[in-house]
Amino acid sequence: MDPSTLSSPLPRPRKGHVWGDRIFGVLVAGAGLFVIFLVFAIASILITQSRLAFDSYGLAFLIGTRWDVSHEVYGAVPFIAGTLLTSAIALAIGFPLAIGSAIFLTTEAPRWLRGPLGSVIELLAAIPSVVYGFWGLYFLGPYMRTTVEPILAKSLGWTGAFSGAATGTDVLTAGIILAIMVIPTIAAISRETLAAVPVAQREAAISLGATNWEVTRTAMVPYARSGIFGATILGLGRALGETMAVTMTIGNHDAIPTSLFSQGQTIASLIANELTNSSGPLQYSAIIYAALILLAISLLVNVAARLLLWRVLRVTGGTTE
Amino acid sequence: MNLDYRARRKLWSWVMSGLTAACAIAILIPLGDIIYQAVLLGGPVLSVSVLTSNLPQPCSPVNGIVCPVGGIGPALEGTGILVALAAAVSVPIGLAAAIFAVEYRGRFLGTAISFTADVLTGIPSVIAGVIIYAYFVIYDPLVVFSVITGTLALSVIMIPIITRTCEEALRTVPHSVREAALALGIPKWRTTLQIVLVSALPAILTGILLSVMRGAGEAAPLLFTAFGSRLGFQGFNNPIDALPLLIYNFAESPYQNWIHLAWAAALILILLILVASVLSRLAIQRMVRRMRGE
Numbered sequence: 001m002d003p004s005t006l007s008s009p010l011p012r013p014r015k016g017h018v019w020g021d022r023i024f025g026v027l028v029a030g031a032g033l034f035v036i037f038l039v040f041a042i043a044s045i046l047i048t049q050s051r052l053a054f055d056s057y058g059l060a061f062l063i064g065t066r067w068d069v070s071h072e073v074y075g076a077v078p079f080i081a082g083t084l085l086t087s088a089i090a091l092a093i094g095f096p097l098a099i100g101s102a103i104f105l106t107t108e109a110p111r112w113l114r115g116p117l118g119s120v121i122e123l124l125a126a127i128p129s130v131v132y133g134f135w136g137l138y139f140l141g142p143y144m145r146t147t148v149e150p151i152l153a154k155s156l157g158w159t160g161a162f163s164g165a166a167t168g169t170d171v172l173t174a175g176i177i178l179a180i181m182v183i184p185t186i187a188a189i190s191r192e193t194l195a196a197v198p199v200a201q202r203e204a205a206i207s208l209g210a211t212n213w214e215v216t217r218t219a220m221v222p223y224a225r226s227g228i229f230g231a232t233i234l235g236l237g238r239a240l241g242e243t244m245a246v247t248m249t250i251g252n253h254d255a256i257p258t259s260l261f262s263q264g265q266t267i268a269s270l271i272a273n274e275l276t277n278s279s280g281p282l283q284y285s286a287i288i289y290a291a292l293i294l295l296a297i298s299l300l301v302n303v304a305a306r307l308l309l310w311r312v313l314r315v316t317g318g319t320t321e
Numbered sequence: 322m323n324l325d326y327r328a329r330r331k332l333w334s335w336v337m338s339g340l341t342a343a344c345a346i347a348i349l350i351p352l353g354d355i356i357y358q359a360v361l362l363g364g365p366v367l368s369v370s371v372l373t374s375n376l377p378q379p380c381s382p383v384n385g386i387v388c389p390v391g392g393i394g395p396a397l398e399g400t401g402i403l404v405a406l407a408a409a410v411s412v413p414i415g416l417a418a419a420i421f422a423v424e425y426r427g428r429f430l431g432t433a434i435s436f437t438a439d440v441l442t443g444i445p446s447v448i449a450g451v452i453i454y455a456y457f458v459i460y461d462p463l464v465v466f467s468v469i470t471g472t473l474a475l476s477v478i479m480i481p482i483i484t485r486t487c488e489e490a491l492r493t494v495p496h497s498v499r500e501a502a503l504a505l506g507i508p509k510w511r512t513t514l515q516i517v518l519v520s521a522l523p524a525i526l527t528g529i530l531l532s533v534m535r536g537a538g539e540a541a542p543l544l545f546t547a548f549g550s551r552l553g554f555q556g557f558n559n560p561i562d563a564l565p566l567l568i569y570n571f572a573e574s575p576y577q578n579w580i581h582l583a584w585a586a587a588l589i590l591i592l593l594i595l596v597a598s599v600l601s602r603l604a605i606q607r608m609v610r611r612m613r614g615e
Binding site: 025041097104126135140234276288295301303 | 480
């Protein structure tokens with residue numbers, strides 16, 4: 001339209017508009033900054049309150065192998081070991097199952113099944129961790145003690161990884177509960193990245209005569225690789241910090257686990273068990289120091305996962321939730 | 322092997338299909354068993370009076386003694402209060418942060434906020450409890466275990482979730498809608514609140530619902546803040562119970578009536594999640610239909 005045909009010039013914005021925009025802008029910017037401030041607030045509270053333990057142990061806390069409350073000796077290795085061991089079990093069991101289900105959901109499952117099955121996996125992610133722990137305590141634990149662990153001890157006992165009494169409340173049970181909990185995270189995001197593989201990519205493989213599985217293996221998985229990797233790291237992040245389910249199944253023993261049947265403690269379960277009933281300022285401070293380590297690990301893991309996923313999913317317009 | 326090459330590849334493809342299906346079935350087994358056990362053990366206990374009654378004296382049936390059932394009234398009330406207050410704190414902050422990240426995007430800060438919120442959602446929930454506890458134990462030790470600290474701990478968890486989900490919701494609103502409003506001379510703040518926000522409302526409500534469900538199921542941050550209590554609401558400065566705390570505390574007790582109540586509480590949480598997920602699905606479907614102009 002020719003500008004000259006406009007009957008009147010555009011109305012000038014009223015003064016109130018300018019002020020409204022300014023106030024609104026400041027308010028939402030304040031909220032935005034608050035979210036960033038939150039990270040620094042969390043870190044600074046943990047740093048200031050772990051000061052006492054840091055002054056007494058320094059970085060040697062990270063290699064201290066004993067946590068002995070009666071002698072006031074505190075080292076983080078039992079909990080770092082427990083955390084890494086349970087998370088490793090969780091990924092070793094959870095990763096193949098999650099990827100298998102994600103592939104099933106994107107390529108193999110009949111169309112009518114995909115939606116409902118996807119929702120069920122989301123539901124699995126929404127169940128509170130204390131409910132998983134409760135179930136682990138009453139059903140998985142006893143089942144492990146009476147059935148799974150004796151079999152493992154008999155067949156794989158020679159490796160040394162399955163030595164000791166089968167109690168059902170140990171590192172292995174905690175690891176399996178964690179596997180169940182990380183599966184929906186890994187499966188849901190892997191499924192999204194697999195679904196984001198361009199159709200042309202699949203069609204090219206099909207036109208070359210590839211079977212269903214060959215399409216998945218050669219055309220889809222390599223394309224979605226970094227997304228699947230990001231999803232796995234995100235799952236790892238969930239396993240590292242999971243508290244209630246682990247606290248209820250791991251046996252809560254402040255020592256380095258010597259086998260998968262040992263009772264243990266993760267950083268998170270240590271916090272849950274001992275924070276409010278610490279015997280003195282040094283133990284309290286040491287627990288906060290452990291919490292700081294957990295924060296550092298999970299920040300690192302989450303930043304890595306998000307950077308990977310943002311690159312993969314932002315491009316295709318997917319979401320990372 | 323007298324199978325030819327093509328047949329072997331076909332067969333292999335079938336085997337792998339079967340394996341992926343087996344994976345999908347395997348991950349459903351624990352879910353099925355959790356729901357089955359919760360219904361089996363919590364279902365018979367569940368009734369209206371259980372929802373409102375006070376906690377019973379601990380008791381296990383020996384020598385024909387009939388145990389009082391009691392109820393989980395205080396915990397249900399506590400969860401309601403804590404989650405409502407935490408939502409009142411975190412919805413305005415989370416939503417405003419999302420508005421900043423989306424509507425004022427293109428700036429470095431907007432991206433930084435999205436990214437930070439994303440990373441915050443992955444921080445262990447127990448840390449939220451630790452920092453609130455650690456702060457109050459020094460600066461205001463009288464209210465360390467209280468409704469106030471419980472609310473704050475849940476807010477730390479809920480704010481980033483609301484920010485992320487609201488961001489995604491706002492991004493679904495087409496640019497042309499904003500441009501049309503601005504072209505009519507409507508100021509940006511009114512465009513955002515009355516047009517963009519309203520268009521994205523179902524998705525925003527879904528996001529809030531998700532964060533509320535997450536808050537309702539969290540026990541770890543409440544261990545050192547709300548702490549749990551045998552009584553109901555006793556004022557904002559006093560400890561309060563919550564369903565997840567009740568499950569944790571009763572699960573490890575030796576008393577049968579407490580354990581049954583814990584299962585009832587678990588069943589209630591599962592049912593709430595089911596209802597919430599159905600509701601959110603309906604809301605999203607309606608919104609998609611409306612955007613297509615049906």
